[in-house]
Amino acid sequence: xxxxxxxxxxxxxxxxxxxxxxxxxxxxxxxxxxxxxxxxxxxxxxxxxxxxxxxxxxxxxxxxxxxxxxxxxxxxxxxxxxxxxxxxxxxxxxxxxxxxxxxxxxxxxxxxxxxxx
Amino acid sequence: xxxxxxxxxxxxxxxxxxxxxxxxxxxxxxxxxxxxxxxxxxxxxxxxxxxxxxxxxxxxxxxxxxxxxxxxxxxxxxxxxxxxxxxxxxxxxxxxxxxxxxxxxxxxxxxxxxxxxxxxxxxxxxxxxxxxxxxxxxxxxxxxxxxxxxxxxxxxxxxxxxxxxxxxxxxxxxxxxxxxxxxxxxxxxxxxxxxxxxxxxxxxxxxxxxxxxxxxxxxxxxxxxxxxxxxxxxxxxxxxxxxxxxxxxxxxxxxxxxxxxxxxxxxxxxxxxxxxxxxxxxxxxxxxxxxxxxxxxxxxxxxxxxxxxxxxxx
Numbered sequence: 001x002x003x004x005x006x007x008x009x010x011x012x013x014x015x016x017x018x019x020x021x022x023x024x025x026x027x028x029x030x031x032x033x034x035x036x037x038x039x040x041x042x043x044x045x046x047x048x049x050x051x052x053x054x055x056x057x058x059x060x061x062x063x064x065x066x067x068x069x070x071x072x073x074x075x076x077x078x079x080x081x082x083x084x085x086x087x088x089x090x091x092x093x094x095x096x097x098x099x100x101x102x103x104x105x106x107x108x109x110x111x112x113x114x115x116x117x
Numbered sequence: 118x119x120x121x122x123x124x125x126x127x128x129x130x131x132x133x134x135x136x137x138x139x140x141x142x143x144x145x146x147x148x149x150x151x152x153x154x155x156x157x158x159x160x161x162x163x164x165x166x167x168x169x170x171x172x173x174x175x176x177x178x179x180x181x182x183x184x185x186x187x188x189x190x191x192x193x194x195x196x197x198x199x200x201x202x203x204x205x206x207x208x209x210x211x212x213x214x215x216x217x218x219x220x221x222x223x224x225x226x227x228x229x230x231x232x233x234x235x236x237x238x239x240x241x242x243x244x245x246x247x248x249x250x251x252x253x254x255x256x257x258x259x260x261x262x263x264x265x266x267x268x269x270x271x272x273x274x275x276x277x278x279x280x281x282x283x284x285x286x287x288x289x290x291x292x293x294x295x296x297x298x299x300x301x302x303x304x305x306x307x308x309x310x311x312x313x314x315x316x317x318x319x320x321x322x323x324x325x326x327x328x329x330x331x332x333x334x335x336x337x338x339x340x341x342x343x344x345x346x347x348x349x350x351x352x353x354x355x356x357x358x359x360x361x362x363x364x365x366x367x368x369x370x371x372x373x374x375x376x377x378x379x380x381x382x383x384x385x386x387x388x389x390x391x392x393x394x395x396x397x398x399x400x401x402x403x404x405x406x407x408x409x410x411x412x413x414x415x416x417x418x419x420x421x422x423x424x425x426x427x428x429x430x431x
Contacts, residue, residue, distance in 0.1 A: 003211055003222035006121035010207045013125055014349070018200055021180040021345035037188045039252035040340055050253045058260050061402070065267040068410075069237070072274045075417075076230065079281040082421065091421050098418050105410070114406050 060113050064105070071101050124221050128210055132355045139355075139387050146391035179351075182344035187250060190341065194249035199342060199349035202242030205235050206356035213363055214289050216375040228289035229281065232364065233274055236319065239357070240266050246350075247338035258337030261398055265318060268405045272315040275413045276308050280368045282420050289367055296371025307416065309369050311409065316365060317386050318401070320357040358386060 039046050078094055108114065137152065144151025186192060211222040212231045220228070240263055247259020281287055283304060284295045302309050339350050362379035366372045396404070 005118060006125075006211055006222050007208060009118065009121045010125050010204060013122070013129075014200060014203055014207070017180065018345060018349075021182075022184060024181055036185060039187055039189060039250070040335065041253060046252075050251050050256050052253075052256075054256075054260055058264050061264045061268060064406075065271055068271045069274065072271070072278055075278055076281060076287065079278060079421075080285060080287060082282070083285045088425070091425055094421055095418055098414060102411075102414050105414075109407065114403070 057114070064108070067101065067104070071097070121221055124210060124215070125207055128207060128356060129352065131359060132352050135355045135359060135383065138383070142384065142387045143391050146388065179348035180345055184344040184346060187252065187341050189251040191249040191251065194245050196346065198242050198246035198249065199346035202239060203349040203353040203356070205239050205242065206353035206360070209235055209360040212289060213360065214293055214367060214373040216373050217293060218290055220290060227287055229277060229287040229292070233277065236273070237270055240270070243338055246342065250341035252341055254335045254340045255338045258340065262338055265401060268402060269315040269318040272311065272405060272409055272413060273319050275417060276312045276315065277368065279305055279308050279416060279420055282424065292367060293371050293373060300370045302369040305369065311413070312365055312369070313382065313385065316361040317389065320354060320361055358383060362386070
């Protein structure tokens with residue numbers, strides 16, 4: 001059986017449950033008024049907007065994640081073809097790549113970009 | 118068609134029983150009985166038809182509940198994201214080996230990459246569901262969970278990379294057959310422990326209860342979700358736990374889901390949840406970026422050189 005067929009089966013399985021839950025559910029969507037439909041905020045009505053500024057650190061972590069993820073994607077094919085090459089040069093390439101990434105990470109760590117407190 | 122349906126339904130059933138197992142193990146850890154009324158020693162608790170038996174139900178009950186759509190939310194994303202998360206959690210089982218040489222979808226070559234890709238797509242489910250609710254607690258919870266999940270998924274991918282270096286393949290079925298003589302867990306012993314830690318923290322894990330820090334963030338990114346959308350997140354979470362436990366067995370011990378050995382890691386996760394206190398968020402992040410990641414990078418540098426020097430490249 002194919003991948004696509006199975007993923008369609010999974011899609012249908014969840015969709016049936018999802019739609020069924022809206023049919024079966026006993027209360028309607030509209031009753032309850034503002035109190036039920038407003039955003040939850042500790043029993044008070046909402047103060048201000050939720051589209052607010054956030055800590056820059058989350059953004060820094062996201063950028064670091066992108067760099068390291070790309071590095072892993074680049075290393076994976078190298079790891080797979082390494083046995084067939086079986087040369088010393090390929091280790092130098094792999095290690096050089098890792099060292100460059102590590103130097104960049106160390107710089108970011110030492111200037112305190114990852115300091116949360 | 119029928120075969121894939123059987124596997125997927127079995128997965129959902131297994132998730133339901135995992136929630137029960139969690140409550141039972143937590144109960145045992147805290148010296149109480151846990152759920153034991155519905156069916157024989159509580160075995161029917163996850164499927165309880167609550168109208169008949171008048172107990173608190175887990176699974177079916179959430180389908181019967183009303184779904185609330187908050188006024189200021191982005192409606193489409195708000196309802197689509199739980200669906201998306203659960204769908205991705207089930208998609209892992211397309212490529213996961215069920216036995217020697219048996220997987221649902223016959224994908225030649227890149228099973229491990231598919232698993233990595235799916236687990237990192239799951240992060241979108243968290244961040245968009247938190248953003249689309251347009252409320253403060255889900256937003257803050259989504260930020261935290263995203264930062265935690267992307268950090269530890271880097272760790273998880275690096276650990277998988279060490280296994281790829283050692284075995285020289287990214288096909289999960291080949292990973293199993295390559296370990297028939299000796300399991301790779303002896304060679305990569307430090308990675309086994311690190312995999313356990315980052316597996317727990319990479320799933321939306323209840324283990325350290327950080328994404329849904331009840332005391333400050335109510336329920337994290339799913340505060341506004343109720344009824345079946347909430348159940349979707351819940352099921353996806355446990356589905357990811359089972360997936361990652363199975364992957365642990367596949368990568369390090371060469372045993373698939375048929376051996377049932379993933380239950381050991383599943384038990385270990387629940388056990389840790391019951392016994393350890395919660396970390397603070399900054400401690401968690403610095404534990405990864407300043408302790409675990411340098412160690413992993415050093416190991417990645419060391420491993421190919423070691424394999425080449427002793428001429429044991431597979």
